[in-house]
Amino acid sequence: MIEDKKDNPNKQKIIRNRLVGLAALLLILAVIAPWIITDKSNSQTSTTPILQPNIVNEQFQAAEAAPDDNTANNGANNVSSIPYIPDTDQNPSSLVSPEISGDEKDDLTFTTDPIEQDPKPYIIQLTALRNKQKIEELVALLRLNNYNVRVIPKNPEPNQLIKLLVGPYAKKEQAEQVIDNLNNLTKLKGIIVAN
Structure with a gap:
């Protein structure tokens, strides 16, 4: 026991x-x-692309064809064709100097047409890259989020620097606000350029 x-x-x-x-x-x-079980032969890279390339190419081609096609006008694409009209009213009488008396005013002949200076629109240069595929992905992403995007040059040669521009915006404050939104969306810091 x-x-x-x-x-x-x-x-x-x-x-x-x-x-x-x-x-x-x-x-x-x-x-x-x-x-052990996962198949590593099909994994190409550890990063995932923003968009699928075939969708990006279709949207990029559609965006290039849209300005030529008048039947498919889109409000976001035609923003640059609308002229800017300032909100402030200009008083043409303010151009006349108050120091001139009424007698001298009759002697002077001048036109009272107000001289309007066209305000310079502000454009945001988001980035400049040589990678055409990455630029197309960014353009598609920005257009999906209703931004007016331009690429300079439109038909780049291989290994040529491509600028990605967003805008135009009438006021610098608007452009600064859009830069903050673009930074959150694309993680790129753009600069404001007066056009």
């Missing part, structure tokens, strides 16, 4: 050690098995 009591704690230790070993083995298998 005494021998059974001595064997019983040893048996419990052996069973406990086997259970701990089995649990450790199962944990290791649970961690390693998905890595």
Whole structure:
């Protein structure tokens, strides 16, 4: 009987050690098995592209064809064709100097047509890259988010620097606000350029 009591704690230790070993083995298998099972031959890169290339090419070609086609006018694409009209009213009488008396005013002949200076629209240069595919992806992403996007030059040669422009915007404050939105969307820091 005494021998059974001595064997019983040893048996419990052996069973406990086997259970701990089995649990450790199962944990290791649970961690390693998905890595072994996954097929690594089909994975091209560790990064995922923003958009699928075939969709980007279709949208880029559609965007190039849209300005030529008058039946498919889009409000976002025609923003640059609408002239800017300032909100402030200009008073033509403010052009006349108050120091001139009425007699001298009759002697002077001049036209009272107000001279309107065209305000320079502000354009955001988002980036300049040589990678045409990356530019097309960015253009598609920005057009999907309703930005007016232009690419200079339109038909770049291989290895030529391509500028990505967004705008125009009438006020610099608008352009600065759009830069913040573009930074959140594309993680690129653009600069404001007066056109």
